[in-house]
Amino acid sequence: DQQVKQNSPSLSVQEGRISILNCDYTNSMFDYFLWYKKYPAEGPTFLISISSIKDKNEDGRFTVFLNKSAKHLSLHIVPSQPGDSAVYFCAASTNTGNQFYFGTGTSLTVIP
Amino acid sequence: DTGVSQDPRHKITKRGQNVTFRCDPISEHNRLYWYRQTLGQGPEFLTYFQNEAQLEKSRLLSDRFSAERPKGSFSTLEIQRTEQGDSAMYLCASRTGATNEKLFFGSGTQLSVL
Numbered sequence: 001d002q003q004v005k006q007n008s009p010s011l012s013v014q015e016g017r018i019s020i021l022n023c024d025y026t027n028s029m030f031d032y033f034l035w036y037k038k039y040p041a042e043g044p045t046f047l048i049s050i051s052s053i054k055d056k057n058e059d060g061r062f063t064v065f066l067n068k069s070a071k072h073l074s075l076h077i078v079p080s081q082p083g084d085s086a087v088y089f090c091a092a093s094t095n096t097g098n099q100f101y102f103g104t105g106t107s108l109t110v111i112p
Numbered sequence: 113d114t115g116v117s118q119d120p121r122h123k124i125t126k127r128g129q130n131v132t133f134r135c136d137p138i139s140e141h142n143r144l145y146w147y148r149q150t151l152g153q154g155p156e157f158l159t160y161f162q163n164e165a166q167l168e169k170s171r172l173l174s175d176r177f178s179a180e181r182p183k184g185s186f187s188t189l190e191i192q193r194t195e196q197g198d199s200a201m202y203l204c205a206s207r208t209g210a211t212n213e214k215l216f217f218g219s220g221t222q223l224s225v226l
Contacts, residue, residue, distance in 0.1 A: 004154075006154075009152075032212045034215075041222065042219055042220070043116075043118075043203055043205075043217035043219045043220045044155065044203070044217045046214045046215070046216070049212070049214055051212055089154050089155070095211060095212075098143065098162075098167065098168065099160065099168065100157070100215055101157070102147075102154030102155045103154050104153055104154045105152075105153075105154050
């Protein structure tokens, strides 16, 4: 039962352009959402998060948008850089729970 | 703050052998998690500790798997009678108990069962 879904396994973008990674969830109780970045043979590293009381959170080149009615969030990277090439995981949790649920990841390749 | 530390980074074992992994969380973090990740999948929850108490276990955690966190500090994950299907990256993460606090992951232990 995959409660967090990333339907695009891979994405290729030219350097300098915008990368948009998408994530859908099914559990309406989720109220905290995170994006992690992962390089091969390394653990995931935190990128950016958003709570359900907001619809947008920005940190430098990274912006996360949350659409609660659609149960959808997206990560925008502008401008994309070759060093952004990695696998990106979306994750979600509830305020009262302790589990974090992860999507299957999107592999981003930024082409120089 | 040295981050979450996992040991070993890599482990190759033969089917049927027992293996044990160690995780040292960030010192002020009272919550500790174990996840498993296979190729093409996201991290899958295995178990969770609050201090020394193991509060949640996934149904993925068969009776061959056991985890401990004595004294609420480091944690160990043991797999008995390993099977080829146990081959995966085992990730440890920790966080504080604050609301909306993110998980901090270690570098993982890559297990290969031959």
